[in-house]
Amino acid sequence: MATIASTGALRTQGAYRDLIRKDSRVFRSAITRYGALLLVALAVVLPLSTADSFLLSLGITVGFFSIGAIGLNVLNGYAGQINLGQPFFLAVGAFTAVGFGSNLDLPFPVWLLAVVVIGALSGVLVAPLALRLKGVYQIVLSLGLIFIGHYIFVNWSDLSGGVSGRRAPLDLSIGPLDFAALELGGMTYGYQQGLFMLVWLFVALCMFLVHLLMKSPAGRHIVALRDAELAARVTGINPTRSMCGVFAICSAMGALSGAFYVAQLRFVSPEQFSLEMGLQFIIIVTVGGLSTAWGPVLGSLVICSLPVLASRYSEHIPFLKANSSLPDGTWGIPVGQFPVVIYGLLLVVILMFEPRGLTHLIKVLSQWLARPLLRVLRRRSATEEAS
Amino acid sequence: MTTFVQILLSGVALGFLYALVSLSFVVLLKATGHFNLLPGSFVLLGAYSLFQLHQNMGVNFWLALALAIIIIAALGLVIHYLIFQRIDRAAEGHAAGLAILLVTIGLLSLSQATAVSSWGAEVMLLGDPWRLRTALIAGVSISQRDIWVIVLSLIVLAIFYMVMQHTRVGIGMRALASDPQAAFVQGINPRRVAPYAWLMSAGAAVIAGVLMATEAGGGLRPTLDVVAFTALPALILGGIRSLPGCAVGGLVLGILQQLAAGYAPSGLGQGFATVLPWLIMIVVLLVRPSGLFATREFRRA
Numbered sequence: 027m028a029t030i031a032s033t034g035a036l037r038t039q040g041a042y043r044d045l046i047r048k049d050s051r052v053f054r055s056a057i058t059r060y061g062a063l064l065l066v067a068l069a070v071v072l073p074l075s076t077a078d079s080f081l082l083s084l085g086i087t088v089g090f091f092s093i094g095a096i097g098l099n100v101l102n103g104y105a106g107q108i109n110l111g112q113p114f115f116l117a118v119g120a121f122t123a124v125g126f127g128s129n130l131d132l133p134f135p136v137w138l139l140a141v142v143v144i145g146a147l148s149g150v151l152v153a154p155l156a157l158r159l160k161g162v163y164q165i166v167l168s169l170g171l172i173f174i175g176h177y178i179f180v181n182w183s184d185l186s187g188g189v190s191g192r193r194a195p196l197d198l199s200i201g202p203l204d205f206a207a208l209e210l211g212g213m214t215y216g217y218q219q220g221l222f223m224l225v226w227l228f229v230a231l232c233m234f235l236v237h238l239l240m241k242s243p244a245g246r247h248i249v250a251l252r253d254a255e256l257a258a259r260v261t262g263i264n265p266t267r268s269m270c271g272v273f274a275i276c277s278a279m280g281a282l283s284g285a286f287y288v289a290q291l292r293f294v295s296p297e298q299f300s301l302e303m304g305l306q307f308i309i310i311v312t313v314g315g316l317s318t319a320w321g322p323v324l325g326s327l328v329i330c331s332l333p334v335l336a337s338r339y340s341e342h343i344p345f346l347k348a349n350s351s352l353p354d355g356t357w358g359i360p361v362g363q364f365p366v367v368i369y370g371l372l373l374v375v376i377l378m379f380e381p382r383g384l385t386h387l388i389k390v391l392s393q394w395l396a397r398p399l400l401r402v403l404r405r406r407s408a409t410e411e412a413s
Numbered sequence: 414m415t416t417f418v419q420i421l422l423s424g425v426a427l428g429f430l431y432a433l434v435s436l437s438f439v440v441l442l443k444a445t446g447h448f449n450l451l452p453g454s455f456v457l458l459g460a461y462s463l464f465q466l467h468q469n470m471g472v473n474f475w476l477a478l479a480l481a482i483i484i485i486a487a488l489g490l491v492i493h494y495l496i497f498q499r500i501d502r503a504a505e506g507h508a509a510g511l512a513i514l515l516v517t518i519g520l521l522s523l524s525q526a527t528a529v530s531s532w533g534a535e536v537m538l539l540g541d542p543w544r545l546r547t548a549l550i551a552g553v554s555i556s557q558r559d560i561w562v563i564v565l566s567l568i569v570l571a572i573f574y575m576v577m578q579h580t581r582v583g584i585g586m587r588a589l590a591s592d593p594q595a596a597f598v599q600g601i602n603p604r605r606v607a608p609y610a611w612l613m614s615a616g617a618a619v620i621a622g623v624l625m626a627t628e629a630g631g632g633l634r635p636t637l638d639v640v641a642f643t644a645l646p647a648l649i650l651g652g653i654r655s656l657p658g659c660a661v662g663g664l665v666l667g668i669l670q671q672l673a674a675g676y677a678p679s680g681l682g683q684g685f686a687t688v689l690p691w692l693i694m695i696v697v698l699l700v701r702p703s704g705l706f707a708t709r710e711f712r713r714a
Contacts, residue, residue, distance in 0.1 A: 106511075108511065108514070155695070155698065155699065158698070159698065161448060161510060162442070162448040162648075162653055163649065163653075163698065165448065165514065166645045166646070166648065166649055166694070167694075167695070167698060169642060169645060170645075170646070170691040170694055170695060173687070173688055173691050174688055174691055174692065174695075176684070176688075177682070177684050177685070177687070177688035180682070180683060180684060181682030181683060181684070189683075301639055301642070305518055305521070305522070308515065308518060309518070309519070309522075312515050358530065359526065359530045360529060360530060360534075362529075363525075363526040363529045363530055364526075366522045366523075366525060366526040367522070367523060367526045369519065369522050370519040370520065370521070370522035370523035370526065371519070371523065372519070373515060373516065373518060373519030373522070374496065374516050374519040374520065374523070377500065377512050377515055377516050377519070378496060378499060378500065378516070381503075381504070381508075381512060
């Protein structure tokens, strides 16, 4: 046996297995493991430490956009398909939440489960149609989804309140823990603080699930199908099954995102789930960095903060003028349009110069900043060795 | 009967608009090899350029229209050389296609912001020569704008047909679209052909944009580019690479949409007419994904 084990072929196989094992590890090192735990703890502590409603509502917005973008990133990034129709899945989730949570007045865990299940089902329903198509056809189909979704929900007015929308209060309590009015250590916290916590815990959960998925055989199948479909099929991967799964993940997370959107506004209207939102989602995943774990969150942070910050600090930004619908002779970018300009510029610049997105830029930047530090450390250890 | 004829005529007019916009998409697809959403920007910026030239600077309407087309075509060429070719060189195949699509989404945002920043978000009148007058022909009242839509579209379609079938440039364009390498060998220079393709695409899109901006109840507004996307089902129906297909697909959808708007029972809900083209498109995709006018190469799109 010993002689066989020492032959070259088996040894390389062993090395290869090591490589796979190393690559399949959930956390690459202790730093990332405790870093992740720290961030989850931060999601709980951060909302408790501030009551600033501006920061809290911005945080919630970034959070639910992240959830939708994490799902879309699986489809657009890892699986290499195109979907402009994410608002359709958000609408499905939002109206499921309204139906189960507001109309039927069911408890939080029940309506949340319904949102995820119905969201995933809607994705599986769309998948066979989308997968028969490539490129242009897929884009146009996903645009069509938005328009058809709008038509369905506007006419289903018991649920959506028609064109003008409706109020939709949702229950947010799990057992004794009511996130709408959190009581911890004798203190009562507000609705926004509880929702912030909830949304970001789900962001962490979604990120972790996608991270696990991409380390699993199913995730490798998805990437293999993107990079070399023929080769992947030859090795026995079933493209339909893999891609249906991808659509289900994308739509379930989209639906979850939509449900939290309703929870934040406590209001819902079919007009919210428009083509602009679809473009916004595409911009988020692309600017953040396609096929990266942090891309969707980073993208949402940048894309969702811009409009809010621009309107808050408009007097400090040049070429900006107050919103007015009439041309008043002076040329300036209205405050409402400033983020649109930035989205457009970001998208064009990122795609032309750094298609790997902001995640990669930050990585390069932090490495560049850390370089002098590393140099000092290396020099110190060298002098210690010399002495 | 007269209402039916009126509805039919407005359907034909809408259909020609769809046809013009989808022609703009198809020509760009043929010229650059990648699907992109730039015609949306062209529709928007074209209509606003005409407004700027005609209303603000007092240029004659038809001259302003021609100038607007040239401005938009030049803009397109700049985008072609500065952005598209760069991405084409940097990325390969599928990745380049996706990158170019995404860049045009960015450019769409930019053009929308430009329109709002420069001309405001208010709905405005274009100052077109036909205005809201109606003509009475054999007891049927037809808005003059619809007549202009039909006449102008027919002229554009005729020009496109002549160029594609009977000129060196058109034949070169078709050769490049069907087999780029064979076209190279035959001495067709894509650099020579590109400006004409952009001019054609810009022409169709700007005329469509101007006509859309003169619609009764509508007007010149910064969401015209989204209106342009409603022509996409016509593109699919016609089979993405065929010019006559676009015309027929547009007409079929336009007429059906107006008939639905006129005759559909109210039980079908509000907005049924608007969503009908998309529903028809999905049925077509299910039954005959190559479109009604399939060309053999559709799978490469």
